[in-house]
Amino acid sequence: MSSTIxxxxxxxxxLAFVSAVILYVVAQKFKVFEDPRIDEVxxxxxxxxxxxxxxxxxxxxxxxxxxxxxxxxLNCPVGGASVMAEAARILGxxxxxxxPTVAVLLCNGSPEFRPRTSQxxxxxxxxxxxxxxxxxxxxxxxxxSRGDCERACAFDALHMDTATGLPVINDDKCxxxxxxxxxxxRHLIELRKKAKKDRKIYVACSNCDKGGPARKAxxxxxxxxxKCYKVCEFDAITIKDNLxxxxxxxxxxxxxxxxxxxxxxxxxxxxxxxxxxxEVQAETVNG
Amino acid sequence: xxxxxxxxxxxxxxxxxxxDIPIEYLPLPESVTIPLSQHIGTPSIPAVNxxxxxxxxxxxxxxxxxxxxxxxxxxSGKVNRIDFALDSTGYKQTAVFIDVxxxxxxxxxDRSKEINREVKLSSEDIIKRCFESGIVGLGGATxxxxxxxxxxxxxKCEVLIINGIECEPFLxxxxxxxxxxxxxILTGVSILMKALKVEKAMIxxxxxxxxxxxxxxxxxxxxxxMSVHPLKVKYPQGAEKQLIKALxxxxxxxxxxxxxxxxxxxxxxxxxxxxEAVQKNKPLFERVVTVTGKSLSKxxxxxxxxxxxxxRLIEAAGGLPGDTGKIIxxxxxxxxxxxxxxxxxxxxxxxxxxxxxxESVRDEIKPCIRCAKCISVCPLNLEPYLLMTLSEKGxxxxxxxxxxxxxxxxxxxxxxxxxxxxxxDYIRLGKSSVIKMVRERNLK
Numbered sequence: 095m096s097s098t099i100x101x102x103x104x105x106x107x108x109l110a111f112v113s114a115v116i117l118y119v120v121a122q123k124f125k126v127f128e129d130p131r132i133d134e135v136x137x138x139x140x141x142x143x144x145x146x147x148x149x150x151x152x153x154x155x156x157x158x159x160x161x162x163x164x165x166x167x168l169n170c171p172v173g174g175a176s177v178m179a180e181a182a183r184i185l186g187x188x189x190x191x192x193x194p195t196v197a198v199l200l201c202n203g204s205p206e207f208r209p210r211t212s213q214x215x216x217x218x219x220x221x222x223x224x225x226x227x228x229x230x231x232x233x234x235x236x237x238x239s240r241g242d243c244e245r246a247c248a249f250d251a252l253h254m255d256t257a258t259g260l261p262v263i264n265d266d267k268c269x270x271x272x273x274x275x276x277x278x279x280r281h282l283i284e285l286r287k288k289a290k291k292d293r294k295i296y297v298a299c300s301n302c303d304k305g306g307p308a309r310k311a312x313x314x315x316x317x318x319x320x321k322c323y324k325v326c327e328f329d330a331i332t333i334k335d336n337l338x339x340x341x342x343x344x345x346x347x348x349x350x351x352x353x354x355x356x357x358x359x360x361x362x363x364x365x366x367x368x369x370x371x372x373e374v375q376a377e378t379v380n381g
Numbered sequence: 382x383x384x385x386x387x388x389x390x391x392x393x394x395x396x397x398x399x400x401d402i403p404i405e406y407l408p409l410p411e412s413v414t415i416p417l418s419q420h421i422g423t424p425s426i427p428a429v430n431x432x433x434x435x436x437x438x439x440x441x442x443x444x445x446x447x448x449x450x451x452x453x454x455x456x457s458g459k460v461n462r463i464d465f466a467l468d469s470t471g472y473k474q475t476a477v478f479i480d481v482x483x484x485x486x487x488x489x490x491d492r493s494k495e496i497n498r499e500v501k502l503s504s505e506d507i508i509k510r511c512f513e514s515g516i517v518g519l520g521g522a523t524x525x526x527x528x529x530x531x532x533x534x535x536x537k538c539e540v541l542i543i544n545g546i547e548c549e550p551f552l553x554x555x556x557x558x559x560x561x562x563x564x565x566i567l568t569g570v571s572i573l574m575k576a577l578k579v580e581k582a583m584i585x586x587x588x589x590x591x592x593x594x595x596x597x598x599x600x601x602x603x604x605x606x607m608s609v610h611p612l613k614v615k616y617p618q619g620a621e622k623q624l625i626k627a628l629x630x631x632x633x634x635x636x637x638x639x640x641x642x643x644x645x646x647x648x649x650x651x652x653x654x655x656x657e658a659v660q661k662n663k664p665l666f667e668r669v670v671t672v673t674g675k676s677l678s679k680x681x682x683x684x685x686x687x688x689x690x691x692x693r694l695i696e697a698a699g700g701l702p703g704d705t706g707k708i709i710x711x712x713x714x715x716x717x718x719x720x721x722x723x724x725x726x727x728x729x730x731x732x733x734x735x736x737x738x739x740e741s742v743r744d745e746i747k748p749c750i751r752c753a754k755c756i757s758v759c760p761l762n763l764e765p766y767l768l769m770t771l772s773e774k775g776x777x778x779x780x781x782x783x784x785x786x787x788x789x790x791x792x793x794x795x796x797x798x799x800x801x802x803x804x805x806d807y808i809r810l811g812k813s814s815v816i817k818m819v820r821e822r823n824l825k
Contacts (some may be wrong), residue, residue, distance in 0.1 A: 215742065215743050216743075216803060216806050217746075217803035219773075219810070221810055222803075222807065225809070225813055226471060226809075227470070227472060228471060228473065228720075234472070234473065307465075
């Protein structure tokens, strides 16, 4: 009886020792060196795995940062400048200054401005609606209100407004990861440079039709009349395919173009109210 | 026991209310809108300008490249403008707007009523004439017919199959055409046989059209090499691959063409159009459209010029019923709802179905219960429930492996789903995304 126990213990101990030696040798032989800085950088990143940097997840981004010769083209929009600066400090590199951006919807076609001409009752998915026909209104460029962007947002920053049928973006929560930009089959969401006090001036329209059909489909469509282009002193506005675009990097927020726009397609947000004189002028222009 | 295809299929209520109503010529409208893309392939290039006078049958747009088709004016009058117009695809496309003045046909068209059965043209000339006359597949797919008639070297066509199935519910345009223009159709079949250099033609007709079967059987004895085959009623038997399987027992492999098994399929409507083009020199600018619906007061089969607004057809059929929920271009299974009644008649429009509101509303979407009914009805051996999920999640590479591009969009899965899941909606999305993905990959 005692010999059985002894044999068992001995044989198992020998087996354990031999296995340990083999495992040790194999571990040394096939050891993969991993830069410890990858772990360090990864710990800094927000762990959102949102893909906003263009990589599959934060780990891949950390690897790319450690491998990269310079930080050019690499940016974590969620972490922002502070995280990038800290990563740069660890890796002994310089983080380029990247302007923080925020998602902006380039459509203002609520039912009030853009009358419904048909009713869609297929699967509630923008991609399907977009591939099926021009949409519930005569505008084949505008929002289809099926909420693909809302489902794509992992930060609770974007919600569909049931009254207007348009997504509303919460600037405080938006981390500018770009998931909604990719989700929108009509490319209606743009990541625009953030300004102080969340001020924004942009053309809330994506309609490339000529003025007539665009205006007929939607009251607040950009008709490509070039009035804003003429009034802009800073070369910030370009007109392409009957559609105006304001470059956020050049715009100085002089607030001249919104009053000039005959269809109110240019939206200004988070500004103090205009002085009475300008308001009167604005009314006559908009009249 | 009648023949049919072996796997899958459904039997929706037939509702062929217009089967006994003879074809009626629709009066000319005041103006027509003729889209420049009425076929699969490259859109045609306009050959007229604003203000030009055109005659009925005159070429107004020429086909660009091999897979394209000429488009002819369906009326005589003045070109009002060339502009974007909403057509039955649901998108705005370039179209020629013509104001109608009289009805003056170009001189080369033989307008006599007598049937000319003697085929004088050679095989090459027939194919050339089909291209010039803008003949496309009139079963609904609108694939340019001259492409299908051109047999590539190394392949051989052994049998011509004529599709008189009309398996879509409601539609009766092919049925009426077989009854009223039987001899013309069979002459068209002999022309197609000559073009393809085949000795054998099989005409498939579903068994719910006994009068058409009897009529064509009676006529077919006067022609050589043709035979009529009644088939068991099952949707989607009118699909090319299913019809080949049902008639010849041959299965077209995934991703291959009917010609790979030695068959070419043409619709009876196409055969009639080919007859008119070859024997009467008349290009394709009118077709039979079934206008039907349970609430319509005077449903019927109308010979309509292309470009005629749908509103004129509906007017002729007794006016738009108040309870209309959807107006469908094509049959209720594969057709697509149109946005308004200004949409013009195009070459591929076999019917217009008006569905009452309560029948047009989709049921609430419920969770999949894994009953596998969609799998058992899929005639192409696909797994629709899986393809839907893959498309929904954007897993297009996996969807490609599951052969999503084989789907012909017959809608049997959506029709049969007890949970009313939008299977086909998502499969279509996945299919188009996979096709796009493959094209981009091939470019690299």
